Amino acid sequence: MGGLLRQARREVKLSFIDAEKAWFPINLLCRELGVSRSGYYARLKRSESEHEREDERLKKLIRSAHHEGRNHYGRPKVHQALKQLGERVSPKRVGRLMREAGLKGTMRRRWARTTDSNHAEVVFPNLLGRDFTATAPNQRWVADITYLRTPTGFIFLAAVMDLFSRAIVGWALGPTLERELVIKALDAALASRCPKPGLVHHSDRGCQYASGDYQAKLASNGITCSMSARGNCLDNAAMESWFNTLKLELGEDFKGEAQARVELLDYIELFYNQKRIHSAIGYVSPAQFERNALKAA
Numbered sequence: 001m002g003g004l005l006r007q008a009r010r011e012v013k014l015s016f017i018d019a020e021k022a023w024f025p026i027n028l029l030c031r032e033l034g035v036s037r038s039g040y041y042a043r044l045k046r047s048e049s050e051h052e053r054e055d056e057r058l059k060k061l062i063r064s065a066h067h068e069g070r071n072h073y074g075r076p077k078v079h080q081a082l083k084q085l086g087e088r089v090s091p092k093r094v095g096r097l098m099r100e101a102g103l104k105g106t107m108r109r110r111w112a113r114t115t116d117s118n119h120a121e122v123v124f125p126n127l128l129g130r131d132f133t134a135t136a137p138n139q140r141w142v143a144d145i146t147y148l149r150t151p152t153g154f155i156f157l158a159a160v161m162d163l164f165s166r167a168i169v170g171w172a173l174g175p176t177l178e179r180e181l182v183i184k185a186l187d188a189a190l191a192s193r194c195p196k197p198g199l200v201h202h203s204d205r206g207c208q209y210a211s212g213d214y215q216a217k218l219a220s221n222g223i224t225c226s227m228s229a230r231g232n233c234l235d236n237a238a239m240e241s242w243f244n245t246l247k248l249e250l251g252e253d254f255k256g257e258a259q260a261r262v263e264l265l266d267y268i269e270l271f272y273n274q275k276r277i278h279s280a281i282g283y284v285s286p287a288q289f290e291r292n293a294l295k296a297a
Helices: 003-018 026-033 037-068 076-084 091-101 177-191 212-220 233-249 259-271 286-296
Strands: 142-150 155-161 169-175 200-203 224-227
Touching: 003 026, 026 037, 026 177, 037 076, 076 091, 142 177, 155 177, 155 212, 155 224, 155 233, 155 259, 169 177, 169 259, 169 286, 177 212, 212 224, 233 259
Parallel strands: 142 200, 200 224
Antiparallel strands: 142 155, 155 169
């Protein structure tokens, strides 16, 4: 017991020297506290070595988290992934270790508009008011279209997102921007979620979403339509942001529609919905967020 107390007192003295060495000479501190200089430097060397070993251990976890995010996670998501593993490490240290390991996240780009609102169809008021939150699944959906490139021209992706978990609940890929594309995406969402009447569906006021066929399908399923203001992409920012993320992480250039379909299936269904952590829902995946909500209900 006495040996443990002596060791504890010695560690307190050495820690005090570490804290005060910026203000007083080490020789003076060691003499006043009755600690040998050689003992202090030996302990300092051991501490540096332990710190380096801990850095290497953390780098392995950081590389694993970065790889799990398909090499797209930046410092915030990597830090959250480590926290979920029970690691107590600062964001600053994570950033330093990522730089040392040559790891970095992807950078966002500006949005691009793909739909045409110059039509004579009926348009609907904006019921969301840029409030992209929901308190339960199948309460609020947002939908939009984006383009992807192939050597022979553009192909188009229509998608539907549930704002509760940010899950992509329906999507469709095709060679044209005809209304059939968005109807296929909506059909996929309806089949996968089976929403009850009362759901709000928000989109831009493009001709595809304003078409009679699309509106009839919404009405027949008890879905209320909401639309962005003319030419205002911020009114559908959640969907625009997802397309931006998709293009950054998966890319927007494909060899053809068949290849794009396979890669989109893998990215959306296997990675994004099931594994990719999302800052807007507490750094968990959409699927995990919904499971957590179900358990808490």
